[in-house]
Each structure stands twice: as C-alpha cells, then as structure tokens.
Amino acid sequence: MRAVYVDCDGTLLTLDCSYDDLFATACDAANIDPTPDLQAAYGERFFEAFESFHPDPYRAGMAAAVEAGDLDADPDTLRDAYVDAEVAAATPADGAHAALDAFDGPNTALGLLTNGVTEVQRRKLASVGLFDRFDAYLPSYAVEAHKPDPAIFAAAKDRLPADEYAYVGDSLEHDALPARAAGFLAVHVDTDADAGVVTVDGLDTLARSI
Template structure:
C-alpha cells in the first residue's frame, strides 16, 4: 500500500479525531434547503428555489460571521438574515415580530430535517474500534448545536464537545483547537481535525498544530490526494478518512460502539 499523506509528512500516530458538525456530520445543507422551500411556500422543483437558496447561503455565511465576531447576538443575526431575505423577495421591510414569526416556522422545519450523513456511522465504528478518542468542535449556539448532536446520536459518542457560543472563542481561532487538545489530554500533533470548511476547519487546525483534513463533499477543490489544497489532504467523504490515515494499531482495541437507535 502506498504511504499515507500523514506518514509521508512525518505526522505522529493520531490518537484523537475532532469533527466539525454542520456539513461534516450533520447534513445541514439538505435540512436548510427543505426548510427554506417549505417556509417560503415553494415546491422542491420550483425554478425560483435555487437562486433563493444561494441568497440564503450567502446571508448565512456573512451574517453568522458577524455573530461569531460578537457584533450581533444569536437572535439579532437571525433577524438580519430574515429581513434581508424578505427585501430580496420584494416583501418590504419587516419588523422584528415578523422576522421572528417567519424564523420560528423555518426553525421547526429545519430541525425536522436534522440527519447524519450516510457515511458517518461506518467511520465512527472504524475509528472507535481502534481506540481513538472522538470530539466535536463547532461554531454556533450551545443549546442548538448540542440538540443537533443528540438528534444524530452523537451526544454519547464524544470525549469532548466544544461549541463556540459556550467557550467564548470560535474557529478559526487557534485557541479553540488548543482547548480541545487540552481537554483530550493530548498534544496537538496527535490530534486530527476534519471539517467541510477549508478555512475554518482544515487550514485552521493545521495552523494550530493539528493535522487538518478538508472534507470537500461538493468537489470544490483540487482532485483529492496527498498534498491537495494548501498543505492539507482532501477527502470527498468521511469513509476515506481511515484509509487516508493508515493508523497504526493502538495499544488497546475496542469493539464498535453501539449507537442509539441502531
């Protein structure tokens, strides 16, 4: 077998894997898309939906960043996003009451769509069977992110969960990765972090001294393989992660962990 990217670059044996949540473990895109269509009264094949989804994604990316920077509260960022969407749809200026009512409906539909990606269960079993510690590092509000973890059965699987809204620091700040390593009681060089954002997850983890892996589900970057991307390996699905790592057998082996509902 060819030498793995990690072995090629002299990375020590990995003892823990940190995962991003939205877009990595939880299929945020599908849940958000279905919720937006339902709340706007559009069918899944409505020709107006793709453009509206793109606007919603851009608002989420820009406005949520202002929340993470401390410029807006969690409620305020929701109102700003909804009000901007309403203006885009030609619905005029909405009051806080209108935006809150709209978002309540959206949130109910969004939560109903929380599902783990199909490739999550198998990779968890394979990593846990090798005695690895697992963790989650996610940007967001504590209560919502932890309910997402519970919805996909991850509330009992992790050794550490760090939510930016609870610890006061968010990705890509290296401090949140350092805190995760501290709570795992491991040096950064023995921890791998995988996520769907090259900037916030993979590159940020690399810059913090961890091994960063970009989960490029949409195929936005270069062809996957050793060295793809700016100093981090790229995978198209989580199922590729164990083979990429080619982990050496740890001192203790554990059977696959039983997940709720399996």
C-alpha cells in the first residue's frame, strides 16, 4: 500500500491574481484605499498570527490594518471579503486533475498536506471540485504544526498507514527536504524546469517513482 500526499498552494492550486490584488479587493468592499502601509500592517500581523495558530489570522491581520490606518471599517467585513476573493481566485494547476488520476488506484491512498487555515483551504479545494478526491485532509492548523516541522509529516503517516509514502510539493525548503527527512519519496514540482524533463538523483529513486 502506498500513500501519496500532495501540497495545496503552489502545487495543486494556483491563484489567478496576486496577494496584493486580494488585499485590494477586500479594501474595495469597504471603500478603503489599499495603501502599502495598510497592506504591510495586514501582512505582518497575519503571518504572526498564522505562525502561532491564531484561530482567525485573516481577521487579526485586518484588525491590525484598521488600527494602523485609524479606519472606520469592520475587520470582519474585510476578512470575509479577502477570504472570498482568495477562494474565488483558486485555480487548479495545469495537470492537477491528470496527476490525481494517475496517482489514484486500488493500492494508493491520496492525502492533502498543506500549510493553511483548515476551513479556508477546504473551501478553495471544494470550489474547484478537488476536495473529495482525497482520502485524508491534513492542514497544518489541524495538527498545530506547519511544514517543515517533522510533526506534520509524522501526523500524515498516522493518518494514512501505508508501506511507503510520497510527498509532492513545490518548495524544497518546506516540502521536499523535510518530506525526505521524514522517510517520504520527495517529489519537487519545479515550474521553472525544462518542460517534459524529469530529473532524478539515481536509478534507485527512479525505481521508487514508477
């Protein structure tokens, strides 16, 4: 039995706009000018809250922006507009459906392993019809461990018992290297690589990959 876990953002899903655009969309919903200072306040507080597993880092970030700009605005409204925009912008990466079809089979379990807020990641995957493709859904908020923490990879093994594991992700630092250290076959998705060329470090890795 093999378990294949896939990363979400940047691997399985992409966004059809920038994070700057998402912030601007949220501000537009409240008739606010999305100045760089407001965006910086949002981003700094969001990531601080996210890293510490604050229950609502999006709202925490928007509350910081409201305070920084001394704005007459509701952080909840801004949060909802931002999350809605992020969900709407989520798009399956090229080849996402075909890759999941190729991984799927009677001797393979599929898992989604992602750094993210549980409900937001779920909404993004569901919006493009991918959430139900997985046998296990493991966002970092569910185990209070963000990649590259070894704890999230250990939790992935506990969630899907298997004889061998693979992890597919776009980041060497947060996906491939910690997955390899945890005993997974690490597959690095590099969209800047030459199209149609697969590089392996040896025939033993190739044999495990097929």
